Amino acid sequence: MNKEATENMEKTVLNSQQPHWENVFSNSSSRFGDEASYPARRAAELFKKEGKTKILELGGGQGRDSCFFANEGFSVHVLDYTESGVRSIKEKAEETGLSGFVKALRHDVRDPLPFEDETFDACYSHMLYCMALTTEELEFLSSEVKRVLNPRGVNIYTARHTGDAHYGTGTLRGEDMYEIKGGFIVHFFSREKVEQLAAGYESFEVEEFEEGELPRKLYLVTIRKED
Known part of the structure; x- marks a missing residue:
């Protein structure tokens, strides 16, 4: 198989993750539980300390962190690339009386973010960066997040790292x-x-933490846009 055919096959496999997640979210209304995640709580602490109020969340899943942020007083725009995820977020926000603080849209982060420059005080995502996204796509996403952040805006994301027990197992894609x-x-x-994805930002910090079964080992990354 030549290089082009191999790349096309890999792209097809990566694109198949969207319907896979659609099916996962459709079969369970709380795949990851309803309690706010550790990184969401850490992010909220920083956002409050620095007076960040308008938040963009990427890959909101079924809304556990989205509703947490809204309940903490933040205005949240959340994107997810599954219809079932967006529907779940809207339903949870409605059920908890938070629909006025949560706006959910379906969007693929491989495309330009649907917002004007300097729209948000901060961006947050939990394990979105470690989905089936190539490094080139991640670099594009990082630049798009930087574009929609206000000066001194903060981007907080998590990703499983190479110290995780699943690294190197299964099928290489x-x-x-x-x-x-x-x-x-x-x-x-x-x-x-x-470090590569922090290019063009003023600074970055990395914290390691564990979550769930195995347990999963992750980085909690905080990168800051310049003034």
């Missing part, structure tokens, strides 16, 4: 992406990948 049990493709981050 290009770069450091592996298709693991359940059909999920994970892009495992090295420290160098974090």
Whole structure:
């Protein structure tokens, strides 16, 4: 198989993750539970300390962190690339009386973000960066987030890293992406990948934490736009 055919096959496999997640969210209304995640709580602390009020969340899933942010007093615009995820977010916001603080849209982050320059005080995403996104697509996303952030805006994201027990297991799908049990493709981050994606920002910080079964090992990355 030539290089072009191989790349086309890999692209088809990566694109198949959208209907896979659509099916996952359709079969469970709380795939990851209803409690706010650790990174969401950490992010909220920083946002409050620095007076960040208008938040963009990428890959909101089923809305556990989206509704947490809204309940903490933030205005949240949340994007997810599944219809079932967006529907779940809207339903949870409505049920908890937070629909006025949560706006959910379906969007693929491989495309330009549907917002004007300097729209948000901060951006947040939990494990969106370690989905089936190539490094080129991640670099584009990082530049798009920077574009929609206000000066001194903060981007906080998490990603599973190469110290995770699943790294190197399953089927290699290009770069450091592996298709693991359940059909999920994970892009495992090295420290160098974090630095690469912070290019063009003023500074970045990295915290390591663990979550869930195995447990999963992740980076919590905070990068800041210049004035």
